[in-house]
Amino acid sequence: MARKMGYENFVALGYRLMQRTDYDENHVAKFRAQVRDEVVPLCIELKRDQAKTLNLESMMAWDEPLYDPRGNPLPKGDHHWLVDQALGMFKSLGGGLDTLFSEMEQRQMLDLSSRPGKAGGGFCSDLPKFGLPFIFANFNGTKDDIEVFTHEMGHAFQNYCSRSKPLSDYVWPTSEACEVHSMGLEFLSWPQMGLFFGAEADRFCKIHLLSSIAFIPYGTAVDHFQHLVYQQPQASPGERAAMWHEMEKTYLPWRRWGDLSNEAGGRFWQGQLHIFVSPFYYIDYVLALVCALQFWDAAEKDRQAAMQQYFALCRRGGEAPFRELVDSAGLQSPFSRGVLEGMVHKARACMKT
Ligand SMILES: [Zn+2]
DSSP states (O other): OTTTTTOSSHHHHHHHHTTOOSOOHHHHHHHHHHIIIIIHHHHHHHHHHHHHHTTOSSOOGGGTTOOOTTOSOOOSSOHHHHHHHHHHHHHHHOTTHHHHHHHHHHTTOEEEEOOTTOOOOOEEEEETTTTEEEEEEEEOSSTHHHHHHHHHHHHHHHHHHTTTOSSGGGTSOOHHHHHHHHHHHHHHTGGGTHHHHGGGHHHHHHHHHHHHHHHHHHHHHHHHHHHHHHHOTTOOHHHHHHHHHHHHHHHOTTOOOTTOHHHHTTOGGGGOHHHHHSTTOTHHHHHHHHHHHHHHHHHHHOHHHHHHHHHHHHHHTTSSOHHHHHHHTTOOOTTSTTHHHHHHHHHHHHHHO
């Protein structure tokens, strides 16, 4: 496709298909270098602490999703209870989140529980003729259910706020900006987590932060790998496996696959759907996370002001490119030197308390 259109390879075309107009692969390459310098060393330290907490001499890849020997905290009720609690959460967050949530519930725009035969995953979409967003999820009684509530409602709320924009392209922003609304709400709803987890709310928040920080090098590894494979479409399967292996050594040096020969041979990337269906998407989660962490930081200083900043960002929809939206919300661009470093320091301090 890229060659027919006169590009040397798919990379630049991939950026254009993602509708990125105010940054390019050089910005992203510099950002990845900051991740290697600032985040990877912190994650090595955090993974060492996690292994100690789990009482493991050497932590294997399959141990990594567990953060606590007591098990990860679980929400304290069934599906109906969760929906009631979520309404309480959105009421105290303000801005009209509760009105939207109850309307979505009444008009059956929330398909949350898993059931036999239902497709996996979770997403938010919009049904413009119906005038409401729609959330699809697979609740299974774990802490992930709560993350889905806040994450997908962030998307839904932004979409609802922007539904009357004059151009349809403004109703959803580009995807890195979209994920600021969703991940931002995950962090802004921390004070409400007691509604779901009771006395274990703090434990939930720490794990949320820890897993978010641990995601940064993984998301960046996927992005780096995509650049390599799309620059070298002639690479053999073995060469692609070697490329991923190198990414794991660089960004996830603690990862141990043991006797899982497929993964140990550099083939874990094959399970990452985005690489095939939405090339170059993945860094968007990482860029958005750096912005969401800034909302978290701002809320700790002045919660009301941070919420207003957040609502104002949602109302702008996609009327500007990523960096302009971020700037207008009073946040710093993740590409600016020192921003990632600042967030990493704050996270480290929070996790050590
Ligand atoms: Zn999302």
